[in-house]
Amino acid sequence: MVVDQLRETELDRLFQAFADSTRRDIVRRVTVGEYSVSGLASLYAMSFAAVQKHVTVLERASLVTKEKRGREQIVRGNHEGLQKARRLLDEYEAIWQERVGRMAGILAEG
Amino acid sequence: MVVDQLRETELDRLFQAFADSTRRDIVRRVTVGEYSVSGLASLYAMSFAAVQKHVTVLERASLVTKEKRGREQIVRGNHEGLQKARRLLDEYEAIWQERVGRMAGILAEG
DNA sequence: CTATCGTACAACCAAATGGTTGTAGATCAG
DNA sequence: CTGATCTACAACCATTTGGTTGTACGATAG
Numbered sequence: 001m002v003v004d005q006l007r008e009t010e011l012d013r014l015f016q017a018f019a020d021s022t023r024r025d026i027v028r029r030v031t032v033g034e035y036s037v038s039g040l041a042s043l044y045a046m047s048f049a050a051v052q053k054h055v056t057v058l059e060r061a062s063l064v065t066k067e068k069r070g071r072e073q074i075v076r077g078n079h080e081g082l083q084k085a086r087r088l089l090d091e092y093e094a095i096w097q098e099r100v101g102r103m104a105g106i107l108a109e110g
Numbered sequence: 111m112v113v114d115q116l117r118e119t120e121l122d123r124l125f126q127a128f129a130d131s132t133r134r135d136i137v138r139r140v141t142v143g144e145y146s147v148s149g150l151a152s153l154y155a156m157s158f159a160a161v162q163k164h165v166t167v168l169e170r171a172s173l174v175t176k177e178k179r180g181r182e183q184i185v186r187g188n189h190e191g192l193q194k195a196r197r198l199l200d201e202y203e204a205i206w207q208e209r210v211g212r213m214a215g216i217l218a219e220g
Numbered sequence: 221c222t223a224t225c226g227t228a229c230a231a232c233c234a235a236a237t238g239g240t241t242g243t244a245g246a247t248c249a250g
Numbered sequence: 251c252t253g254a255t256c257t258a259c260a261a262c263c264a265t266t267t268g269g270t271t272g273t274a275c276g277a278t279a280g
Contacts, residue, residue, distance in 0.1 A: 008131040019125035020238085021118040024198075031205045038256055050239055052257075057237095071247040071256050077209075082202055088134075089196045095141045096189055130268085148226055160269055162227075167267095181226050181277040 014085050017061035022046075023054050027063050031077035037066075040075060124195050127171035132156075133164050137173050141187035147176075150185060 017023055026040055041051040055075055058064040062081035067074045127133055136150055151161040165185055168174040173191035177184045 008134075011134070012129050012131060015125045015129035016237095018198075019122050019129055021122060022238095024118075024121070027202065028205060031202070031209060036256075046238090047240065048257085049241080049259085052259090053238075068257095073257065077206070079206055082199065082206065086196075086199045086203060088128075089192065089199060092137065092141070092192055093196060095138060096187070096192065099141060099187075126267095132268095146226075156268090157270065158227085159229085159271080162229090163268070178227095183227065 011084070011088060013057075013061045014063070014081055017057050017063055017081070018085065020054070020057075022051075023058055023063075026051075026054060026058060026075075027077060027082075030064055030075045035075050036072040037075060038072070121194070121198060123167075124171045124173070124191055127167050127173055127191070128195065130164070130167075132161075133168055133173075136161075136164060136168060136185075137187060137192075140174055140185045145185050146182040147185060148182070 018027075022044060025043075029035060029040070029043075037052055037055055038048060040055065041048040044051060055064060055066065058081075059066055062078050062084070064081075065076050065078045067076065128137075132154055135153075139145060139150070139153075147162055147165055148158060150165065151158040154161060165174060165176065168191075169176055171191050172188050172194070175186050175188045177186065
């Protein structure tokens with residue numbers, strides 16, 4: 001099980017990335033359209049550097065990709081991170097439903 | 111939109127709670143069975159107080175509930191938090207699919 | 221009653237987080 | 251070429267986080 005250490009820190013970064021409303025907003029926006037980093041920065045009441053850091057966090061969580069275009073860096077949504085997050089929560093949901101099934105089974109017996 | 115501030119910090123706490131492997135493990139375990147706080151603490155290589163703090167984080171995120179039973183505090187899974195997290199990710203997925211639909215539409219036109 | 225167990229909580233600490241300003245390198249416009 | 255724009259990155263700062271130890275208190279067992 002020691003191998004899973006990789007996946008665990010990956011998930012740490014993923015959910016950590018979601019745990020900030022500015023970052024969640026960035027993810028929504030860059031899924032719909034394309035934005036440069038400064039284009040994103042202009043949307044929020046914080047410095048360019050702060051937004052840049054948020055984008056880096058999202059990139060390391062596979063929620064976003066950056067691609068250089070001229071002097072701009074274009075930020076786009078990356079489905080991969082979202083899929084991984086959803087898969088984990090789906091597992092948790094399955095555990096819940098399993099439990100619900102057991103409860104029903106016990107009721108049926110009794 | 112200012113009202114959403116509440117929901118945003120709620121989501122912050124929720125995803126923050128998921129952003130730690132010990133806490134994710136606790137959620138899994140208490141969904142399947144019942145554990146006292148010290149019962150949980152015995153599972154991890156950290157102090158009782160540390161686990162107690164993790165449980166508090168999970169409780170504030172509505173991922174877990176505590177119920178006093180004698181001198182023990184029983185920790186159980188709480189579906190509410192999980193549902194909220196899943197609902198958010200489902201919204202994001204919908205935005206993706208919408209985008210995919212638009213792309214297909216453009217291709218059909220051209 | 222007394223010891224033990226389970227919990228709560230405070231105080232402390234190191235590291236990470238979320239923000240800032242400042243500097244410097246590319247790229248583009250004129 | 252020059253100046254403006256976009257990005258990267260370092261240094262710094264306050265707060266939060268994840269951990270520790272220590273103390274106190276209610277509930278239980280003997």
